[in-house]
Amino acid sequence: MAVVNMYPTRLLLAERLTLAVLLSGVASLALSDFVSPLYWVMVVLMAVVRLWRGPLFSLTEMQTSMIGWAGFVWVGLELLLGRALVVAFTDFLLILSLAIVIEEAVPRNQLHRMLVGFFLILGAAVLTDSVLYIIPLASFVWFVWRASQCLYGMQLPGGDLPLTAWRSDVRILFGMFAMAGLLFVLLPRFDFQSYLKPVQPRMQTSGFSSQVQLGDFARTLDATVVLRVEPVGDDHKNFRNRMMGRYWRGISLSTYIGNGWKEVPERRVSHWQKGSEVKLTDEAPDLKFAVYREASDHPYVFVPDGLGKITQIPAAMRIGDQGSIRFTSPPSRRLRMVMQSTGRGAGLKHLRAPVAQEKEDGPVPKEVAVWAEKIAGDEVSSEARLGRLMAELKGWEYDLNASFDHETPIVSFLRQKRGHCEFYASTLVLAARSLGVPARVVNGYYGGEWNETGGFYLVRQQHAHSWVEVWIDGQWQRFDPTPASRWQLSGVRFPALDEVWETVKLSWYRYVLEFQDSDRNQAFQSFISLLKTYMVWIVLIISGVVLGLFLKRSRFRFPRFFSGDLYAMLDGWLIKRGVNRRCHQPLRHVSLPKGIEKKQWQMFVQSWEHQAYGEHEKWSRWDLKRHLRALS
Amino acid sequence: MTLAYDPADLRLPSGLLRLLDVLVRLRISVSPAWQLGMTRPGVMLLAVLVGVWLAAFYSGNNLLYLCGAMLMSLAIASVWQAVRLLKSIPFLAVNFPEYTQAEEAFVLRKMLPVASLSIGLVDVIWHADAVDVQLQLRLDKSALLTGRVLAGQRGVFKLRKQTLATSAPLGLWQLSYTRDEALDWVVLPRPVLWQASMSGNVAERQVFEGDELRDLRGYMPGDPISRIHWRKAASDSARWSVKRFEAHENEIETMKLRIDLRVPGMTGETAGAKSFEYLLSQAWYWVEGHLKKDKSAVEVVLGHQQFELSQPEQKQACIKALAMAMPQQTAPVGQGGILLSLVND
Numbered sequence: 001m002a003v004v005n006m007y008p009t010r011l012l013l014a015e016r017l018t019l020a021v022l023l024s025g026v027a028s029l030a031l032s033d034f035v036s037p038l039y040w041v042m043v044v045l046m047a048v049v050r051l052w053r054g055p056l057f058s059l060t061e062m063q064t065s066m067i068g069w070a071g072f073v074w075v076g077l078e079l080l081l082g083r084a085l086v087v088a089f090t091d092f093l094l095i096l097s098l099a100i101v102i103e104e105a106v107p108r109n110q111l112h113r114m115l116v117g118f119f120l121i122l123g124a125a126v127l128t129d130s131v132l133y134i135i136p137l138a139s140f141v142w143f144v145w146r147a148s149q150c151l152y153g154m155q156l157p158g159g160d161l162p163l164t165a166w167r168s169d170v171r172i173l174f175g176m177f178a179m180a181g182l183l184f185v186l187l188p189r190f191d192f193q194s195y196l197k198p199v200q201p202r203m204q205t206s207g208f209s210s211q212v213q214l215g216d217f218a219r220t221l222d223a224t225v226v227l228r229v230e231p232v233g234d235d236h237k238n239f240r241n242r243m244m245g246r247y248w249r250g251i252s253l254s255t256y257i258g259n260g261w262k263e264v265p266e267r268r269v270s271h272w273q274k275g276s277e278v279k280l281t282d283e284a285p286d287l288k289f290a291v292y293r294e295a296s297d298h299p300y301v302f303v304p305d306g307l308g309k310i311t312q313i314p315a316a317m318r319i320g321d322q323g324s325i326r327f328t329s330p331p332s333r334r335l336r337m338v339m340q341s342t343g344r345g346a347g348l349k350h351l352r353a354p355v356a357q358e359k360e361d362g363p364v365p366k367e368v369a370v371w372a373e374k375i376a377g378d379e380v381s382s383e384a385r386l387g388r389l390m391a392e393l394k395g396w397e398y399d400l401n402a403s404f405d406h407e408t409p410i411v412s413f414l415r416q417k418r419g420h421c422e423f424y425a426s427t428l429v430l431a432a433r434s435l436g437v438p439a440r441v442v443n444g445y446y447g448g449e450w451n452e453t454g455g456f457y458l459v460r461q462q463h464a465h466s467w468v469e470v471w472i473d474g475q476w477q478r479f480d481p482t483p484a485s486r487w488q489l490s491g492v493r494f495p496a497l498d499e500v501w502e503t504v505k506l507s508w509y510r511y512v513l514e515f516q517d518s519d520r521n522q523a524f525q526s527f528i529s530l531l532k533t534y535m536v537w538i539v540l541i542i543s544g545v546v547l548g549l550f551l552k553r554s555r556f557r558f559p560r561f562f563s564g565d566l567y568a569m570l571d572g573w574l575i576k577r578g579v580n581r582r583c584h585q586p587l588r589h590v591s592l593p594k595g596i597e598k599k600q601w602q603m604f605v606q607s608w609e610h611q612a613y614g615e616h617e618k619w620s621r622w623d624l625k626r627h628l629r630a631l632s
Numbered sequence: 633m634t635l636a637y638d639p640a641d642l643r644l645p646s647g648l649l650r651l652l653d654v655l656v657r658l659r660i661s662v663s664p665a666w667q668l669g670m671t672r673p674g675v676m677l678l679a680v681l682v683g684v685w686l687a688a689f690y691s692g693n694n695l696l697y698l699c700g701a702m703l704m705s706l707a708i709a710s711v712w713q714a715v716r717l718l719k720s721i722p723f724l725a726v727n728f729p730e731y732t733q734a735e736e737a738f739v740l741r742k743m744l745p746v747a748s749l750s751i752g753l754v755d756v757i758w759h760a761d762a763v764d765v766q767l768q769l770r771l772d773k774s775a776l777l778t779g780r781v782l783a784g785q786r787g788v789f790k791l792r793k794q795t796l797a798t799s800a801p802l803g804l805w806q807l808s809y810t811r812d813e814a815l816d817w818v819v820l821p822r823p824v825l826w827q828a829s830m831s832g833n834v835a836e837r838q839v840f841e842g843d844e845l846r847d848l849r850g851y852m853p854g855d856p857i858s859r860i861h862w863r864k865a866a867s868d869s870a871r872w873s874v875k876r877f878e879a880h881e882n883e884i885e886t887m888k889l890r891i892d893l894r895v896p897g898m899t900g901e902t903a904g905a906k907s908f909e910y911l912l913s914q915a916w917y918w919v920e921g922h923l924k925k926d927k928s929a930v931e932v933v934l935g936h937q938q939f940e941l942s943q944p945e946q947k948q949a950c951i952k953a954l955a956m957a958m959p960q961q962t963a964p965v966g967q968g969g970i971l972l973s974l975v976n977d
Binding site: 121137179190191512 | 673680684687689690691692693694695696697698699700701702703704705706708709710712713750751801802803804
């Protein structure tokens, strides 16, 4: 009660609404992985206490400005310690939010909350690309609408204007969102500078660097999505069949260092600028698809078998002669690449011949060489010998958690005959080299899962894989010795739910984050073709609506064939029989029509009055006609 | 405690506030009927929108595009809501008083049968040649029309254009809509209590010397003190009322007032004009006293015009003629009744 006495009820209402505006901004920023939860949790806690205690729980303006200044100094320190400017700025805004949540309930406080809430929303637009961002954004707009209504009422003499019911906002909100969607689509896109593009935390990976320790790579069933691949065009069925079970090549590792692998320095490197087209083969590609690559801590681009070209690359790239494609630096955000591929396997033809490191059998452990010789047996051709080795390896047990000796991992793998793909690939490479066949390990991804709801492929971290490339008959050929049981493992907990959620996310990336002028043009063309297809129906519907509106406006009434003004019909019949009924003259007062018996006429009048004024069912024109025929 | 959210609360530099005021005064003619301006918060929102769009165009960040589109749609929706709000206001002529009296404020307070689209205040300005009428419409669950209607002089003012202005619903834009709504605003002279000789003041005798209380009217200098409604005056000392009584049926006779519109010697000069106005004030005092009488046949002769007050059309015409009366050269038509004249024949 003390609160109500101290503060007008209107202020309490505005107080909650502006708090909601601010919290919408805080929620949007809470979606960002760059923002420390400590900042926004503090704001939310203070907001809860403020809602509970009301404006009595407050600090003076001076005290809150002191908190603001302290936040400023703190953020300055953060910058000195190397925190990114945008992140430091949002930290400052969150500290400021903490202050103004508990600031004294003065008019300025309302304005502070709305402005800071707005800047938080803008900050989140740079620091997150989550699909959930749409929720705080929509709630922000709605609460700004209501809070402004409330504050507007207070600003002018009509200070006691009540707020309209929230249901009345539904229509206007729907209109606003539709209009926002239209503006979003119609406005032109420019791309002068990518500094303010949404960023995402780089995914931590292992196995995609110039030097890899054996045993670190691809050991967990991490369901985090790495790539999303959707068809460009309408041929979904063909796309699914052709993309199924593809290898996504990342980095090739050639130098064995005893407990791991090392990349060989590239001899010939070609550089490609942003927006250019990278062409890898002369064959005409026949499958077009878009790949969404999540931000990760390495610069490698994963390309599927038979990659023909990448059109309009989103960032500068370089391609080495060993087949690794990488960005000049690891991108800080998700990138969309449109690729075209030819038949499976065609993409390996352009790779250079083996270098010395891929041939040398010096570092091959003795146990591996002995094992290889034993398994290969008396086969003559390299391909057949490697085939036997691979068949042997495929019969072993796949185990993600197998323990191994860190000094001699391959030897311990040979003893245990269990391990994960990295051991299988490494063993085969070393065995091949011991048999005199150049070989190397390739790290990348294999397969993926088809999302039926959205019609696209997902490649997750759990699909990370090592395989082998062997130089046979003048070209690199792929060998994969990993047992097939590997691909029955999955870390996805709720597959059905996950499928829908991933579809929503890809739609968000595709139609919001990656929306471009070309998409608008495409949408426009689709709209035109739709118009052409259904032109007749559209014209008919529009004509019908226009005619309906015209008739409604002109108060046109359709002729009443079955009911309605029966007097006109009756009067016409009476006139033919020499009776001219005056307007509003009851039927019982008109004279007897010619040729009609009096008794019959009286019965007719009685029936007429029963239906007209009594409880009998109303006559239709057909009923009247029937009665009149009976009279005649 | 004011609960405004004016940017001035942010303690902006005075130069910036002056710039805001300049922008707030700007009005953009969208069409001949519609004008759009901004409030201070509206200017701020516009500045913010420009900033967001520049950032969006510069970076190509589609989330900034989305933010900009959302805010822009909020601004457009508020304009659209204001347009609908103004268009939904019915014609107000029917709520305007039948007549007012010069130098006397008429306080208008009327509920309108409008289904309000939004909360808000609408300023209604009705333009006439000489004077504007300013009203206010308060819209929430119902619509309340309030205002103070005051004219300095008698006459019939042609109200033609009506401007409706509002900053509802968000207080961002000042939208005004000018529409045609014609109305004759009849302003009558302030009534003057007159002491007629002859049979005394017949009208006054009727209303003050009857048996039954008829109604109350505002006190005017010269009213008998015994007729002041003291109990009412105790509750509202600012407005004294005077009791008026109904005369006996048999005392009611055909009443006739003849007003001679001739002004001796000159027409239109100051002294003559004052006398003429005084004459009309007396005439209006008499007519007003009889307006609510349905039983008696009251006849008013105004120069060469004759009116029967029991007839509604003639009553209207009489009121209008009184408001518009100009000096004439000829004597009033007819004979008998009470004659009000400045001319000694």
